[in-house]
Amino acid sequence: MSGRVVLVVEDDHSIVRVLRDVFLQEGFQVRTAATAREGMVESGSHRPDFIVLDLGLPDLDGKEFIRELRQWSDTPVLVLSARGAEEEKVLALDAGADDFLVKPFGVPELLARLRALLRRREGRGSRGAFYRFGNVVVDIPGRTVHRNGEIVRLTSVEFRLLVQLVRAEGKVATQSHLLQEVWGPGHADDTHYLRIYMAHLRKKLEDDPARPAYLLTETGVGCRCLADKADLPHLEER
Numbered sequence: 001m002s003g004r005v006v007l008v009v010e011d012d013h014s015i016v017r018v019l020r021d022v023f024l025q026e027g028f029q030v031r032t033a034a035t036a037r038e039g040m041v042e043s044g045s046h047r048p049d050f051i052v053l054d055l056g057l058p059d060l061d062g063k064e065f066i067r068e069l070r071q072w073s074d075t076p077v078l079v080l081s082a083r084g085a086e087e088e089k090v091l092a093l094d095a096g097a098d099d100f101l102v103k104p105f106g107v108p109e110l111l112a113r114l115r116a117l118l119r120r121r122e123g124r125g126s127r128g129a130f131y132r133f134g135n136v137v138v139d140i141p142g143r144t145v146h147r148n149g150e151i152v153r154l155t156s157v158e159f160r161l162l163v164q165l166v167r168a169e170g171k172v173a174t175q176s177h178l179l180q181e182v183w184g185p186g187h188a189d190d191t192h193y194l195r196i197y198m199a200h201l202r203k204k205l206e207d208d209p210a211r212p213a214y215l216l217t218e219t220g221v222g223c224r225c226l227a228d229k230a231d232l233p234h235l236e237e238r
Contacts, residue, residue, distance in 0.1 A: 005029045007048035009039035036060035050076040063095040070096035074156040076117040094196050096155050116184035131166035133214040133227040136205050165225035174222040
């Protein structure tokens with residue numbers, strides 16, 4: 001992970017010092033921000049490889065920061081928060097966070113989760129091809145999705161989940177497989193992640209999200225996408 005840029009958005013100076021020391025030892029370049037607004041400026045100016053975010057910021061709730069960021073960036077976001085209730089995790093993930101770690105946390109787990117985020121972000125786009133379902137085309141190497149010929153903006157987590165689904169080519173991808181491949185080790189019981197992000201994908205890609213024709217859930221088993229491989233040229237963004 002040497003040379004990567006991490007942005008820490010946190011107003012607790014003691015935690016910032018700990019995180020800065022940890023990340024510097026790992027070879028990261030570290031940027032910090034004590035407020036959501038400062039964090040947004042840093043995100044736009046320095047384009048970090050990932051963001052570590054506290055929810056309890058002095059000027060804006062961290063979930064609002066994520067929602068605003070997701071309007072223009074798919075930078076991975078790992079939430080660090082003392083709010084450990086499942087509802088808070090769901091709300092943060094629903095806003096567009098990639099992962100959630102409850103304070104107090106262990107440094108080895110933190111680093112393992114960040115490495116997993118970076119691997120998933122960088123290592124999944126080179127293999128595979130084009131897939132089609134309905135009026136949607138998924139360009140895996142190009143990391144783009146088109147619907148009716150126009151680009152659809154997906155977050156990094158949404159795209160990773162969609163890739164896993166289309167590669168199964170109509171077969172059911174089990175909950176455990178999807179949680180492992182999309183979110184990484186330690187998330188085997190976080191089935192609510194799938195519920196949240198399948199809803200996101202249906203809203204963006206299905207004609208009738210309430211009655212999905214292609215993005216289906218097999219209750220208690222997993223999810224599937226009725227997609228087929230397609231031999232298509234790269235689609236330019238319109």
